[in-house]
Amino acid sequence: MDQIVSHIQIDSDEFLENRKQYLELLDKHHDILSRVMRGGPSHAIDKHRARGKLLARERIDMLVDPHTPFLELNTLAAYGQHHDGFPSAGIVTGIGVIHGREAVIIANDATVKGGTYIKETIRKHIRAQEIAMQNHLPCVYMVDSGGVFLPEQARVFPDKDDFGRIFYNQARLSAMGCPQISIVMGSCTAGGAYVPAMSDETIIVKNQGTIFIGGPPLVKAATGEEVTPEELGGADVHTSKSGVADHLAENDQHAITICRSIFETLQPTERQPLERLPAEEPAYRPEELYGIIHSNPKKQTNPYEIIARLVDGSRFHEFKARYATTLVTGFAHIMGYPVGIIANNGVLFAESSLKGTHFIQLCNFRKIPILFLQNITGFMVGKAYENAGLARDGAKLVHAVANANVPKITVITGGSFGAGNYAMAGRAFDPHFLFMWPNSRIAVMGGEQAANVLAQVKIDQLKAAGKEVNTEEIEKMRAGIRAKYEEESSAWYSSSRLWDDGIIEPLQTRQVVAMAISVSLNKKFEEPRSGVYRM
Numbered sequence: 001m002d003q004i005v006s007h008i009q010i011d012s013d014e015f016l017e018n019r020k021q022y023l024e025l026l027d028k029h030h031d032i033l034s035r036v037m038r039g040g041p042s043h044a045i046d047k048h049r050a051r052g053k054l055l056a057r058e059r060i061d062m063l064v065d066p067h068t069p070f071l072e073l074n075t076l077a078a079y080g081q082h083h084d085g086f087p088s089a090g091i092v093t094g095i096g097v098i099h100g101r102e103a104v105i106i107a108n109d110a111t112v113k114g115g116t117y118i119k120e121t122i123r124k125h126i127r128a129q130e131i132a133m134q135n136h137l138p139c140v141y142m143v144d145s146g147g148v149f150l151p152e153q154a155r156v157f158p159d160k161d162d163f164g165r166i167f168y169n170q171a172r173l174s175a176m177g178c179p180q181i182s183i184v185m186g187s188c189t190a191g192g193a194y195v196p197a198m199s200d201e202t203i204i205v206k207n208q209g210t211i212f213i214g215g216p217p218l219v220k221a222a223t224g225e226e227v228t229p230e231e232l233g234g235a236d237v238h239t240s241k242s243g244v245a246d247h248l249a250e251n252d253q254h255a256i257t258i259c260r261s262i263f264e265t266l267q268p269t270e271r272q273p274l275e276r277l278p279a280e281e282p283a284y285r286p287e288e289l290y291g292i293i294h295s296n297p298k299k300q301t302n303p304y305e306i307i308a309r310l311v312d313g314s315r316f317h318e319f320k321a322r323y324a325t326t327l328v329t330g331f332a333h334i335m336g337y338p339v340g341i342i343a344n345n346g347v348l349f350a351e352s353s354l355k356g357t358h359f360i361q362l363c364n365f366r367k368i369p370i371l372f373l374q375n376i377t378g379f380m381v382g383k384a385y386e387n388a389g390l391a392r393d394g395a396k397l398v399h400a401v402a403n404a405n406v407p408k409i410t411v412i413t414g415g416s417f418g419a420g421n422y423a424m425a426g427r428a429f430d431p432h433f434l435f436m437w438p439n440s441r442i443a444v445m446g447g448e449q450a451a452n453v454l455a456q457v458k459i460d461q462l463k464a465a466g467k468e469v470n471t472e473e474i475e476k477m478r479a480g481i482r483a484k485y486e487e488e489s490s491a492w493y494s495s496s497r498l499w500d501d502g503i504i505e506p507l508q509t510r511q512v513v514a515m516a517i518s519v520s521l522n523k524k525f526e527e528p529r530s531g532v533y534r535m
């Protein structure tokens with residue numbers, strides 16, 4: 001494979017200005033992250049520790065194999081919502097290695113409103129289970145939760161992807177052969193009781209864990225019976241009388257040791273073979289990405305310069321280099337794993353769609369995972385393109401993306417707008433993982449375009465009604481739409497609502513993509529297939 005030749009001048013004014021702005025953006029991002037990762041308010045953390053309990057992230061650190069990374073997902077869920085009262089939506093999820101086996105870990109953070117579930121908590125829990133399903137992974141639930149956050153009940157209880165889906169998923173995962181293991185480290189009340197009850201194997205911590213469908217206050221109100229939490233559903237009761245739990249642990253540490261011991265009993269799954277080469281650093285320094293990514297989002301960042309700083313040895317076997325150049329396709333390795341890369345270099349045309357479709361077929365038949373580097377304003381518009389059948393050829397790419405039989409990993413490196421989002425494996429196209437860089441933006445279209453479209457519609461309406469067009473009013477309307485789009489298209493806004501699996505920094509991308517590929521190999525790839533391509 002040839003090495004990409006970079007044309008970047010690292011002492012140019014443009015490079016230095018981009019770099020300065022990116023580092024400022026990262027400072028802001030780190031500040032948000034460190035606030036969020038502290039968890040609940042300090043009085044709740046003190047109370048939690050005084051009970052001899054570890055914090056959610058400490059529990060995870062202890063569960064995973066020493067010196068292995070934990071890929072935390074959706075850290076910024078619920079950020080900027082609910083008066084910032086639910087850091088990380090009160091739950092920590094991610095993928096870690098336990099006794100050599102990649103596993104999904106879901107840990108309630110009881111310092112955040114008693115570990116209760118709001119909409120984003122449920123979405124995050126269910127998303128982690130989806131990842132387990134798609135990649136055939138075991139799940140460990142570190143349970144410490146008061147169940148549904150009751151004031152939000154109408155938003156979290158009745159619908160298909162609401163609270164109940166968690167238990168449905170556990171049953172399905174168990175049936176698929178993905179072991180479900182619970183460690184009850186605090187309360188599991190009402191519906192929450194089903195997390196341990198639906199697990200293949202359950203551990204409960206003495207004088208700390210409780211499991212009951214109705215807590216003592218509910219029992220008193222319903223039947224008049226007076227009972228303590230321990231008598232109703234403590235660790236002793238559940239490991240000796242009810243049999244709801246299988247193992248009694250002395251404390252958090254002991255419970256984690258038992259969980260690791262359960263992992264020793266799991267048999268390995270059949271992994272998808274994928275020839276891995278020794279990992280190699282890119283020939284160009286990844287730090288240079290900060291000077292390469294344009295601080296002005298209207299300027300196209302050169303995808304070759306990005307690829308050169310993400311792939312091993314900066315080597316890239318480009319496919320159709322001279323054809324449909326607004327879509328860059330080719331093969332490379334990331335930390336030794338083979339990968340097919342599809343990256344935007346401008347708007348999508350009919351021929352870019354055909355090139356992308358062809359390349360996805362190559363990846364399907366060669367069984368090579370695909371990395372989408374998404375930076376797209378959309379498809380080319382205009383009479384000539386529509387008349388030539390742009391929608392028909394665009395549909396081929398959308399088909400190919402939807403039906404790809406190999407893992408898709410999407411990283412939004414810049415803009416993600418309109419139908420371009422779909423064609424480049426946006427969330428609706430079920431990529432195995434979707435991450436955003438902090439500078440990236442996502443919306444149906446740019447703020448400027450939306451402001452122009454809506455202003456034009458308004459002007460046409462007024463004219464049709466024979467009314468006068470007030471330019472000042474129209475300008476005010478435009479400004480309002482621009483501001484709204486500006487806020488709603490940021491990576492933080494997206495991550496808060498779980499439109500992605502998390503914000504990753506450009507320098508973390510190699511490691512995260514390599515982990516994502518490794519995780520995806522837990523499930524054998526299917527055989528290539530495609531729908532009907534309109535010709």
Ligand code: COA
Nearest residue numbers: 112113114116145146147148149150151187189190191215
């Ligand atoms: N809905 C809404 N808020 C809840 C809640 C629930 N289900 N459970 C706890 N909270 C809130 C509390 O009001 C408190 O809020 P505050 O910090 O603003 O005052 C915070 O979570 C912590 O609760 P607290 O009781 O002080 O903490 P704790 O660690 O001593 O106890 C629980 C935590 C979860 C064991 C306990 O609050 C409890 O039993 N909650 C009710 C659980 C229940 O019946 N759930 C049924 C839902 S399906």
